[in-house]
Amino acid sequence: MTEIVAEEAPAHDGSVVGVLTGPNLAGEIAKGYPAATVIGMTDAAAAARLQDAFMDPAFRVYTNPDVVGCELAGSLKNVMAIAAGMAKGLGFGHNTLASLITRALAELTRLGVALGGNAGTFAGLAGMGDLIATCQSDDSRNNRVGMELARGKRLEEIVSELHMVAEGVKTVRPVLELADRENVDMPIAEQVNRVLHEGAHPREAVLTLMTRRARSEL
Amino acid sequence: MTEIVAEEAPAHDGSVVGVLTGPNLAGEIAKGYPAATVIGMTDAAAAARLQDAFMDPAFRVYTNPDVVGCELAGSLKNVMAIAAGMAKGLGFGHNTLASLITRALAELTRLGVALGGNAGTFAGLAGMGDLIATCQSDDSRNNRVGMELARGKRLEEIVSELHMVAEGVKTVRPVLELADRENVDMPIAEQVNRVLHEGAHPREAVLTLMTRRARSEL
Numbered sequence: 342m343t344e345i346v347a348e349e350a351p352a353h354d355g356s357v358v359g360v361l362t363g364p365n366l367a368g369e370i371a372k373g374y375p376a377a378t379v380i381g382m383t384d385a386a387a388a389a390r391l392q393d394a395f396m397d398p399a400f401r402v403y404t405n406p407d408v409v410g411c412e413l414a415g416s417l418k419n420v421m422a423i424a425a426g427m428a429k430g431l432g433f434g435h436n437t438l439a440s441l442i443t444r445a446l447a448e449l450t451r452l453g454v455a456l457g458g459n460a461g462t463f464a465g466l467a468g469m470g471d472l473i474a475t476c477q478s479d480d481s482r483n484n485r486v487g488m489e490l491a492r493g494k495r496l497e498e499i500v501s502e503l504h505m506v507a508e509g510v511k512t513v514r515p516v517l518e519l520a521d522r523e524n525v526d527m528p529i530a531e532q533v534n535r536v537l538h539e540g541a542h543p544r545e546a547v548l549t550l551m552t553r554r555a556r557s558e559l
Numbered sequence: 560m561t562e563i564v565a566e567e568a569p570a571h572d573g574s575v576v577g578v579l580t581g582p583n584l585a586g587e588i589a590k591g592y593p594a595a596t597v598i599g600m601t602d603a604a605a606a607a608r609l610q611d612a613f614m615d616p617a618f619r620v621y622t623n624p625d626v627v628g629c630e631l632a633g634s635l636k637n638v639m640a641i642a643a644g645m646a647k648g649l650g651f652g653h654n655t656l657a658s659l660i661t662r663a664l665a666e667l668t669r670l671g672v673a674l675g676g677n678a679g680t681f682a683g684l685a686g687m688g689d690l691i692a693t694c695q696s697d698d699s700r701n702n703r704v705g706m707e708l709a710r711g712k713r714l715e716e717i718v719s720e721l722h723m724v725a726e727g728v729k730t731v732r733p734v735l736e737l738a739d740r741e742n743v744d745m746p747i748a749e750q751v752n753r754v755l756h757e758g759a760h761p762r763e764a765v766l767t768l769m770t771r772r773a774r775s776e777l
Binding site: 363364365366369370372374375376377379385389392393396398399401402403404405406407428432433434435436437438439440442443444446447459461462464465466469470471473474477478547548550551552553555556557558559 | 581582583584587588590592593594595597603607610611614616617619620621622623624625646650651652653654655656657658660661662664665677679680682683684687688689691692695696765766768769770771773774775776777
């Protein structure tokens with residue numbers, strides 16, 4: 342989005358185009374529940390002014406110069422939220438979801454870093470924080486797509502009933518193309534794509550992930 | 560624990576003393592829900608044999624030579640689970656919990672690395688994975704302690720009703736001593752200690768965390 346803003350508004354100073362992102366489900370912010378957020382912006386002084394402006398006892402603001410990492414994290418997590426929704430729709434519990442979220446973050450970090458993001462951004466609120474909140478919340482549209490798929494509904498049906506865009510449905514293909522170009526392994530995104538666009542069943546996709554060749558973690 | 564095993568069983572080969580850890584809530588494993596786990600062991604050949612033995616379509620096993628990191632992660636997360644329970648008991652939502660878990664992982668990673676653990680372990684299943692599952696599950700004893708404190712119960716009452724050990728209640732003080740010795744900042748653990756052992760109210764502890772000096776994330 343910041344690239345598009347810079348293209349469309351070339352007279353605007355590009356260094357103060359930025360992004361506010363993090364575990365910030367809007368309905369909960371509106372209720373005044375505490376949340377932390379990240380302002381991604383290259384101009385540190387402008388970022389600090391915005392930090393001052395937005396900082397509130399219920400809204401803790403961090404700054405981060407890694408704009409591309411912040412943007413990629415917010416976009417890539419949508420694909421992973423579909424996978425999380427599938428795990429929930431299949432009736433699995435906290436172990437499954439936590440395992441999935443952990444491996445999903447490793448996976449999207451690999452791609453994000455290959456595309457120029459900072460690993461610390463993905464380990465922070467824009468990456469890990471947003472991923473956890475989105476994967477946990479049943480209000481997340483991407484999550485709901487995964488849940489309904491696991492319950493046997495067809496994608497077309499789900500999308501037409503949502504009356505809203507579930508970004509991950511469209512994002513997964515370009516994500517896999519980028520992963521292929523950057524030579525990055527994205528097993529979870531691959532399975533999400535198989536379920537969304539190739540007719541695989543979520544249960545079989547989970548089994549495929551669980552039975553990959555055994556590995557060392559580090 | 561591995562140090563104690565080595566002391567108590569000196570004839571045993573210390574390199575094959577290890578730890579199995581991760582987002583592995585026992586009740587869910589028993590139900591056959593998919594989970595991933597980590598075997599922390601310095602002897603790679605022995606770890607690989609155990610990996611083969613435990614690997615199952617519902618139980619995906621990774622190996623990791625960083626035994627101390629695996630053990631520290633499993634212990635430190637108990638303190639953070641108390642904080643997560645407080646957030647839940649105060650009625651907050653996914654944003655709060657995800658923000659807290661993200662900052663909690665950064666905090667316990669700082670201490671874990673200072674004590675000789677590998678940062679990758681904390682970013683993996685033994686760290687992030689176990690932390691997420693424990694903070695989310697209402698069955699976690701540490702989580703329940705935090706929830707009950709937020710609802711106004713006294714610690715003595717909660718502990719006597721649990722009939723089980725909530726490790727984090729005892730761990731928080733030595734954790735803060737280690738953090739002090741290693742010169743590591745642990746704001747969340749400090750607030751957990753204030754609530755557990757110094758009579759602070761969870762709501763005030765959250766406010767203290769949210770209104771610390773504004774910072775950059777990286």
